[in-house]
Amino acid sequence: MNELIHMLSYHFMQRALLVGVLVSLCAALLGVSLVLKRYSMIGDGLSHVGFGALAIASALHLAPLAVAVPVVIVAAVLLLRLSENRRIKGDAAIAIISSSALAIGVISVSVTTGMNTEVSSYMFGSILSLSRSDTILSVILSLAVLLLFFAFYPRLFAVTFDESFARATGTRTELYNTLLAVLTAVTVVLGMRMMGALLISSLIIFPAMSAMRVCKSFRSVVITAAVVSVSCFLIGAVASYFLETPTGASIVAANLLAFLGFSLAGKKH
Amino acid sequence: MAILQCENLSFGYDGETVLEGVNFSLNAGDYLCVVGENGSGKSTLIRGLLGLKAPEKGSIRFGDGLQSTEIGYLPQQTQIQRDFPASVREVVLSGCLNSLGRRLHYNADDRARAAMNMERMGIEDLADKSYQGLSGGQQQRVLLARALCATKKLLLLDEPVTGLDPIATGEMYNLIKLVNLCDDITVIMVSHDIHAAVRYATHILHLGHEQLFFGTSGAYKESSLARRFLGGGRL
Known part of the structure; x- marks a missing residue:
């Protein structure tokens, strides 16, 4: 218990926990819609684009978030358009964009700074990587994501459940799909610092999948996913502090255990 | 008063016309079945009525203050x-x-x-x-x-009984008819089931890249088109 209090006395831990809880919430809420719309891979694709953007920002000594957020938003809108395009298969489009961005990121890292700890923290995440200004920006952006999600909840439900019905009743489905993509982009970039580019998509997919094993209504899936996501983040983050394991990987491990537990519970039903 | 009036409608994709010469009008309380083979333009007409696809030519007019976004749509x-x-x-x-x-x-x-x-x-x-x-x-x-x-006024149903067993199919048809009769809601239904179409609907629209028939179910039953479509069987 004392050690827990000791852990919480570090400023970097306070910042990490605050941002982590908010980002976990955002990821879980958006994840429900993304998983149901079969857009799970977009989160993964965006994280690679985010890595490329962060690598270039660090090579040019620019503020990482200020570069990555707009770049990933543009990529998100592009990916969405591509996956709606019938001539290019959506999953192939995502693979093309994400591997290209990763390649550009790796090249720019190798010709400038080399593989330093900063770059490695983009790959695998680090709880120490949040600066004060990053924290402020992360809190503002994730609150904006949460606010927009709740404001448009009925419309996002309708667009997720049945796009043709929503469009027929005059809902601008493209607008809400784009909103979903932009919110996802922001969440991916914010979560990347902690989870790492390779692991962030699990933060989006796992909680929704776990919740869907046992819950039968959309609202209960959303609420359960949010609770699972935040709990797994806290468990993973605290475990990583005491066991000295990487943060992102520990959070994913906690989510995996939750998923297995929920799957068992769902089977019994 | 007509709740829906289509005049000389035609639709196309990339400059290629897929449906043309559609002329029909419905009054409040009518029950229209749209029939035709796959690819005959039924789905395109639906998209047009819902305002999701602009016609190449002609016009769609709603009466009685109805908007295209106020259609009760049941998609596949x-x-x-x-x-x-x-x-x-x-x-x-x-x-x-x-x-x-x-x-x-x-x-x-x-x-x-x-x-x-x-x-x-x-x-x-x-x-x-x-x-x-x-x-x-x-x-x-x-x-x-x-x-x-x-x-409150118009239902548009796209193959509502696909995949249902015979009992559920019958129940669905009865519910639709009930809504049509009791609440005076106009119904437009796309269907493959021509036998049910002539039994329940008041009007039939038969498409095959163009309008092959529009009229009452009674008149449709007597038409040579219906006989051909049914493979020679009598209704």
């Missing part, structure tokens, strides 16, 4: 919906989407309308059940309740 089900975690109440309530206007969330009126339409479809006991756990017939009734939330 997709695989995604069949395993979607949503309660019946949530699905039906989403039919009130077009009355949200500038509001962000549903209000008490919307909830009351959803409850009333669930009762109308006899699914009020299922309100808190999971949509994915329902039988095909129950799922279609949920979607019909949702469509009723979206309209």
Whole structure:
């Protein structure tokens, strides 16, 4: 218990926990819609684009978030358009964009700074990587994501459940799909610092999948996913502090255990 | 007074006309079945009526103050919906989407309308059940309740009995007819089931890249077109 209090006395831990809880919430809420719309891979694709953007920002000594957020938003809108395009298969489009961005990121890292700890923290995440200004920006952006999600909840439900019905009743489905993509982009970039580019998509997919094993209504899936996501983040983050394991990987491990537990519970039903 | 009037409508994709010469009008309370083979332009006409596809030529006019966004649409089900975690109440309530206007969330009126339409479809006991756990017939009734939330005047049903067993099919047809008769709601239904079409509908529109027939079911039964379409059998 004392050690827990000791852990919480570090400023970097306070910042990490605050941002982590908010980002976990955002990821879980958006994840429900993304998983149901079969857009799970977009989160993964965006994280690679985010890595490329962060690598270039660090090579040019620019503020990482200020570069990555707009770049990933543009990529998100592009990916969405591509996956709606019938001539290019959506999953192939995502693979093309994400591997290209990763390649550009790796090249720019190798010709400038080399593989330093900063770059490695983009790959695998680090709880120490949040600066004060990053924290402020992360809190503002994730609150904006949460606010927009709740404001448009009925419309996002309708667009997720049945796009043709929503469009027929005059809902601008493209607008809400784009909103979903932009919110996802922001969440991916914010979560990347902690989870790492390779692991962030699990933060989006796992909680929704776990919740869907046992819950039968959309609202209960959303609420359960949010609770699972935040709990797994806290468990993973605290475990990583005491066991000295990487943060992102520990959070994913906690989510995996939750998923297995929920799957068992769902089977019994 | 006509609730819907289509004049010399034609639709195309990339400059290639897929449906032309559509001329028909419906009065409030009519029940129209749109029949024709696959690829005859039925889906295109639906998209046109819903305002999702602009016609190449001609006009679609709604009467009685109806807007194209106030049509109660029942689309064909997709695989995604069949395993979607949503309660019946949530699905039906989403039919009130077009009355949200500038509001962000549903209000008490919307909830009351959803409850009333669930009762109308006899699914009020299922309100808190999971949509994915329902039988095909129950799922279609949920979607019909949702469509009723979206309209007071016109239902547009795209193959509503596909995949249903004979009993559920009969129940679905009876429910649609009931709504049509009791609530004076105009019905447009796309169907493959020509026998049911002539039994339940008041009017038939037969498409085959162009309008092959429009008229009452009685007149359709006597037409040579119907006989050919039925493979020589009498109705």
